Amino acid sequence: MHSLIIFGASGDLTSRKLIPALYHLFLKKRLPLPLNIIGFSRTVMDDDEWRGKLSETTKEFAGSVFTEDSWASFAALVHYQAGDIGDAASFAALGSRLEALENSNPADRLYYLATAPQFYGPAAEQLGEAGLAAESPGASRRIVVEKPFGTDLDSAQKLNDSIHRHFDESQIYRIDHYLGKETVNNVLVLRFANAIFEPIWNRNYIDNIQITANEEVLIGRRAPYYETAGILRDMFQNHLLQILTFATMEPPARFDAKAIRDEKVKVLQSIRPLSEEEVIANSVRGQYRSYRDEPGVAKGSQTATYGAVRLFIDNWRWKDVPVFLRSGKGMSCRTTQIVINFRQPPHSLFAGKTPGFDPEGNRLLLQIQPAEGIQIHFMSKIPDTDMKIRNSELNFNFKNSFRGEMPDSYERLLLDALEGDASLFARNDEVEAAWRIIDPVQKTWDSGVMQDPEFYETGAMGPVQSERWMETFGQRWFDLCPMV
Numbered sequence: 001m002h003s004l005i006i007f008g009a010s011g012d013l014t015s016r017k018l019i020p021a022l023y024h025l026f027l028k029k030r031l032p033l034p035l036n037i038i039g040f041s042r043t044v045m046d047d048d049e050w051r052g053k054l055s056e057t058t059k060e061f062a063g064s065v066f067t068e069d070s071w072a073s074f075a076a077l078v079h080y081q082a083g084d085i086g087d088a089a090s091f092a093a094l095g096s097r098l099e100a101l102e103n104s105n106p107a108d109r110l111y112y113l114a115t116a117p118q119f120y121g122p123a124a125e126q127l128g129e130a131g132l133a134a135e136s137p138g139a140s141r142r143i144v145v146e147k148p149f150g151t152d153l154d155s156a157q158k159l160n161d162s163i164h165r166h167f168d169e170s171q172i173y174r175i176d177h178y179l180g181k182e183t184v185n186n187v188l189v190l191r192f193a194n195a196i197f198e199p200i201w202n203r204n205y206i207d208n209i210q211i212t213a214n215e216e217v218l219i220g221r222r223a224p225y226y227e228t229a230g231i232l233r234d235m236f237q238n239h240l241l242q243i244l245t246f247a248t249m250e251p252p253a254r255f256d257a258k259a260i261r262d263e264k265v266k267v268l269q270s271i272r273p274l275s276e277e278e279v280i281a282n283s284v285r286g287q288y289r290s291y292r293d294e295p296g297v298a299k300g301s302q303t304a305t306y307g308a309v310r311l312f313i314d315n316w317r318w319k320d321v322p323v324f325l326r327s328g329k330g331m332s333c334r335t336t337q338i339v340i341n342f343r344q345p346p347h348s349l350f351a352g353k354t355p356g357f358d359p360e361g362n363r364l365l366l367q368i369q370p371a372e373g374i375q376i377h378f379m380s381k382i383p384d385t386d387m388k389i390r391n392s393e394l395n396f397n398f399k400n401s402f403r404g405e406m407p408d409s410y411e412r413l414l415l416d417a418l419e420g421d422a423s424l425f426a427r428n429d430e431v432e433a434a435w436r437i438i439d440p441v442q443k444t445w446d447s448g449v450m451q452d453p454e455f456y457e458t459g460a461m462g463p464v465q466s467e468r469w470m471e472t473f474g475q476r477w478f479d480l481c482p483m484v
């Protein structure tokens with residue numbers, strides 16, 4: 001028997017992502033049954049009121065698969081328990097409710113913290129104090145912690161300490177929903193299930209790597225969060241560095257949580273830390289022009305809505321290969337992608353055959369979202385010419401190759417957490433290693449030693465300075481809005 005307890009039951013994440021994902025899994029008959037889903041938040045409701053609200057939101061967010069009949073079967077699993085994370089009595093009541101729903105049988109419990117970050121530590125402590133964290137045979141106790149995990153190394157370590165008081169590291173699942181994406185996982189399959197890529201996946205053949213996560217959206221009403229976070233905490237410490245580990249880690253000895261996470265940590269620990277001087281030379285920041293007009297944003301706000309950072313991984317595979325990370329809000333299109341730029345051939349046999357054409361090295365483009373696929377860019381002959389050449393591409397698209405909808409990342413991650421597979425969740429040393437990389441950049445950006453973030457127009461490709469900065473390294477961004 002399983003019980004899934006969602007803290008933050010009345011919130012946005014629960015209604016928009018978690019319940020639709022659970023409903024999809026139910027329709028696919030993948031949920032481990034019997035299962036109780038218990039919502040916990042302060043709003044006073046009974047089971048039926050919560051089911052009614054969720055029925056409306058799931059209709060909206062689950063897509064065309066929603067039917068009243070299947071919803072009625074799913075809703076029978078759903079229960080609600082009003083309570084306050086600050087109140088010990090609420091946890092005693094939750095414990096009794098769980099015992100009743102589980103008929104006092106041993107059950108695996110998964111606590112999902114879908115609340116604001118300041119409640120992660122207190123919720124874990126209350127669960128521990130109420131005796132709800134202790135495991136026994138056939139009764140695991142796991143806890144899923146949403147992002148953001150801390151705001152810097154110090155706060156992440158304090159949060160780790162606070163959760164570790166009652167939960168062992170093996171019980172903790174720190175979520176980064178990017179890791180549930182099929183296309184991110186496909187990076188591992190591409191690299192380690194094929195023989196043709198790995199031999200060239202190193203400094204001998206690769207010139208540079210570019211990882212981009214751009215969004216068209218502006219911050220809207222999220223100023224209270226965004227003003228304290230900015231682009232580095234919002235996108236770099238978690239999503240971009242996680243994608244970087246998948247693209248650059250060594251092959252793990254086995255496909256299990258420990259082996260995979262050991263390799264990810266090794267890559268993060270190999271990233272060269274940046275001094276203040278190096279941050280100035282190796283990063284660029286920008287702000288979309290209308291940012292300071294957003295409700296709640298300070299008049300002279302220095303918060304970056306665009307950032308680019310150049311990193312080096314000091315190991316045998318990647319020594320001296322620059323890895324460029326960038327992310328921005330208010331960009332010309334939404335795209336998350338990894339670009340592997342290969343070196344030019346050592347000798348250009350066709351130089352001068354195509355006047356004005358500047359041949360590029362081969363390029364492998366791994367599209368993560370919203371386009372989901374892989375492209376290989378290579379040179380080919382222009383037919384009916386005297387060995388003139390041009391760029392051509394091979395294109396693989398998941399949507400054309402597989403029937404059916406690509407699942408939302410929360411489906412995969414919820415199922416893994418229910419089944420106790422932590423491979424796609426961040427370990428404490430991983431999170432802390434990521435903060436060790438980002439903290440010095442954030443500190444330098446906050447210190448006032450750099451020029452102000454350059455304004456850029458919304459709908460553009462970020463600040464002009466970012467293009468110039470790339471030119472100083474003899475590089476240029478690969479910019480392409482994907483065809484979806």
Ligand SMILES: NC(=O)c1ccc[n+]([C@@H]2O[C@H](COP(=O)([O-])OP(=O)(O)OC[C@H]3O[C@@H](n4cnc5c(N)ncnc54)[C@H](OP(=O)(O)O)[C@@H]3O)[C@@H](O)[C@H]2O)c1
Binds near residue numbers: 017040042043085115
């Ligand atoms: N929304 C997303 O798409 C998304 C995506 C990725 C990560 N996240 C993360 O997920 C977390 C939740 O985000 P959200 O957007 O769902 O936030 P939200 O809509 O503000 O929901 C917060 C939830 O916490 C509950 N809550 C607040 N104080 C409480 C207390 N003292 N005791 C018990 N429950 C309490 C609220 O319900 P009551 O007021 O009824 O108590 C509400 O259900 C955040 O950490 C966010 O960073 C969200």
